[in-house]
Amino acid sequence: MKELIEYILQFGNLNKQQIDLIKSKTTEKELRKNDYFIEAGKMFNQVVFILEGVLRICYYNNKGEEITKYFVDENRLVVNPYKGEPMPEYIQAITDCKLILFSQQDWDELSNTIVGWESITNKIFQKGLIEKMDRRSSLVSEDASTRYLTFLEKFPTLANRVPLSYIASYLGITQQSLSRIRKNIR
Amino acid sequence: MKELIEYILQFGNLNKQQIDLIKSKTTEKELRKNDYFIEAGKMFNQVVFILEGVLRICYYNNKGEEITKYFVDENRLVVNPYKGEPMPEYIQAITDCKLILFSQQDWDELSNTIVGWESITNKIFQKGLIEKMDRRSSLVSEDASTRYLTFLEKFPTLANRVPLSYIASYLGITQQSLSRIRKNIR
């Protein structure tokens, strides 16, 4: 819980009362490895903070291949970018996870009590999007080896606890190619 | 100017007085084809609305190749995602352009007078980012032909007025490859 509060305080100041109010809205949830947290087509009306573990966002492309779009690990918030619409993607636990949950409603209604809450949540959301964009941008216009090396830099804690097939589809290559690349790098 | 106001009104309601205030903060600017609007490393403290023409955002990768990261065409706002930091990328006019400009300060200070302005600008910014992400996401995990076809769908007005070399680098392929792909599609 400390981690969550520290995370939020990066984006604005809060007093003890406000922090307690935020805490009072949380629930905890655990996921087992391979559990789906959200299925595509369903509503995702929660805000999620990852205490432990790794989630991935994935979907099926028009050839029916499962594509990993993004990874999210400890001390990050997962916010629904398509508020009010069904999720177009799956959210799956790659490892066992411990999560802190807010209902989207509670999360939004905190702005009725906490002055500046909307500004904080907008900053959080925007920073997340910009970071995601930055990480995905390097996946275009670089060859596969460079993409893998960049992945290792940008997700330093992930390489050893995520199946290679997920990393391969994140990088836009087959797992055979990724295996070859890993061999050449050694 | 009508186009700008219509654009903003998509994100929230404004009365005539507020609209006039917004209008009073604008200046116009024209660019010739190939002019750089912003150079990498310099500050970009403006908000730009494109009345006519096409801009591109580009940079040089670690191999010194010029990479087109994104295109922006008519009736879109260009907002600096790295407020307070120097721009890491160039913004260049691909065609002759007519722009409407706000200084970042004027743009931000409108929230002192217009209730809900911050909410409107956050929505604008977030929608832009989500759209950009959506467009760029399909560039990973699809083969080059599919990427080109997707580009034609997502930027239907651009194919005929943008040099192919820019499109190629946006798609992450050489212009020779793009030329081959275009030949096969015909």
Next chain:
DNA sequence: GAAATCATTTACCATTTGGTAAAAAGTGAT
């Protein structure tokens, strides 16, 4: 309108990546 310049296509071959399949390595349960 001709020359010069820039953009696009084509050609050739080298390199990278994909597709299919099998082998090897790792994991978990009994």
Next chain:
DNA sequence: ATCACTTTTTACCAAATGGTAAATGATTTC
């Protein structure tokens, strides 16, 4: 330890893409 199962690596060949260079086409300038 063995078996069943999953993940990762390897191998082989086909297909796609890159790199270099030249030919064609389009645009600008004088």
